[in-house]
Amino acid sequence: MTTYVWDYLPEYENERADLLDAVETVFGSGQLVLGKSVRGFEEEFAAYHGLAHCVGVDNGTNAVKLGLQALGIGPGDEVITVSNTAAPTVVAIDGTGAKPVFVDVHEDDYLMDVSQVEAAITPRTKALLPVHLYGQCVDMAPLTALAERHGLAVLEDCAQAHGARQGGRTAGTMSDAAAFSFYPTKVLGAYGDGGAVVTDDAQVERRLRRLRYYGMEERYYVVETPGHNSRLDEVQAEILRRKLTRLDTYIEGRRAVAARYEEGLGDLAELTLPRTNPGNEHVHYVYVVRHPRRDAVLEALRPHGFHFNISYPWPVHTMSGFRHLGVPTGSLPVTERLAGEIFSLPMYPALPRTVQDRVIEVLRGVLRGV
Structure with a gap:
């Protein structure tokens, strides 16, 4: 699956x-x-x-x-x-x-x-x-x-x-x-x-x-x-x-999923979980995490049936379609560094608990080996 x-x-x-x-x-x-x-x-x-x-x-x-x-x-x-x-x-x-x-963007909240x-x-x-x-x-x-x-x-x-x-x-x-x-x-x-x-x-x-x-x-x-x-x-x-009419219920569901990720993954030293800034109420559209060896982690997850997105793997200023803007690579160092480390875990209100538990279990196992 x-x-x-x-x-x-x-x-x-x-x-x-x-x-x-x-x-x-x-x-x-x-x-x-x-x-x-x-x-x-x-x-x-x-x-x-x-x-x-x-x-x-x-x-x-x-x-x-x-x-x-x-x-x-x-x-x-x-x-x-x-x-x-x-x-x-x-x-x-x-x-x-x-x-x-x-x-550029902040290192901790993106x-x-x-x-x-x-x-x-x-x-x-x-x-x-x-x-x-x-x-x-x-x-x-x-x-x-x-x-x-x-x-x-x-x-x-x-x-x-x-x-x-x-x-x-x-x-x-x-x-x-x-x-x-x-x-x-x-x-x-x-x-x-x-x-x-x-x-x-x-x-x-x-x-x-x-x-x-x-x-x-x-x-x-x-x-x-x-x-x-x-x-x-x-x-x-x-x-x-x-x-x-159900929007606030959807948001509650997303926050519940985020809380369970925090509980299940929060002790992993090299995995950076999302931060909610003081005064903000996060709705967790996507659940973006960071790891310094992101590509190795994603590759190790594939045999387990996990295909996770990267939001976003290519900063806009590095895309060929925006070369005319003349923004050189290296000019936005935080943005460019994040692009090599971030990836998204499953996040939607109806995410089955069994699926989320499996994500947590497999990800914990994979991170021990990379």
Whole structure:
């Protein structure tokens, strides 16, 4: 039996009746595009965050891209972010015509090192894009204070942090706008692609609605400014509405899995487990650990049927597709070192206890031999 870091089938079996009813609800509604399911989800997701507006879009990458564009970011601008992230964060910046500028991350939490941001600001800098990686928030108070001093927009990338909190504030509520992905693996995942941007700014919301709908405002065929076809699918929106009511339960399940890993693996000297920063409430989107001989560990696990992901094996600035940015290898030493040491253990709310126990048992045995 092969064990992977994520499997949706146990959740599907548990929620099958509700999920199929969601599909039937949309198919019987008479409206398949931007209907009442999208409107309902937008209202409910905004309310979950205590914000005025949510605009559903087709995926998380476009949530970042359209969010930046709605904040006025475009060609010639610079956006400061991190290279220790999923490539779509940077693809989205590049898609606006802006230039991604990278700062390094902390050694212990793998998040943006906010102390490096000010030195990276130039006259072309227009936005900061913190990535709430793996399920917990970047240190937002000093980052937003810095943005205010320099007149910069802030867009939170919350693709991995649905429901995470910092100082009592929910991820996505500490900036001008925030982008979410609902890719199936996410803490709040659809059964296909989906995304959204949340904001309290009515002007940003209005721009977002135009941008996701070809640039049209009220009347079809009348383009106000060129936009995109980036609408959230009605079926996915209805599924997300149902799952949103269970989001806090999903998070509790993830925390329980994390606690059992801590109990079962916390005494292993060379295996570094995730750290939750003071004031943060971690949602454990992925459970990322570190080992100085990571590749040997993963190879030793394969005969036992374990195929674990690395999030992420190649920092974005080292990828050939971003060679044009001119960021040399060695310029982000912490990010580059982490890429050779991190890997992810299975993490999802419906992870069977027997599977987790086997992961702990086999990993402990393997680590004694590498």
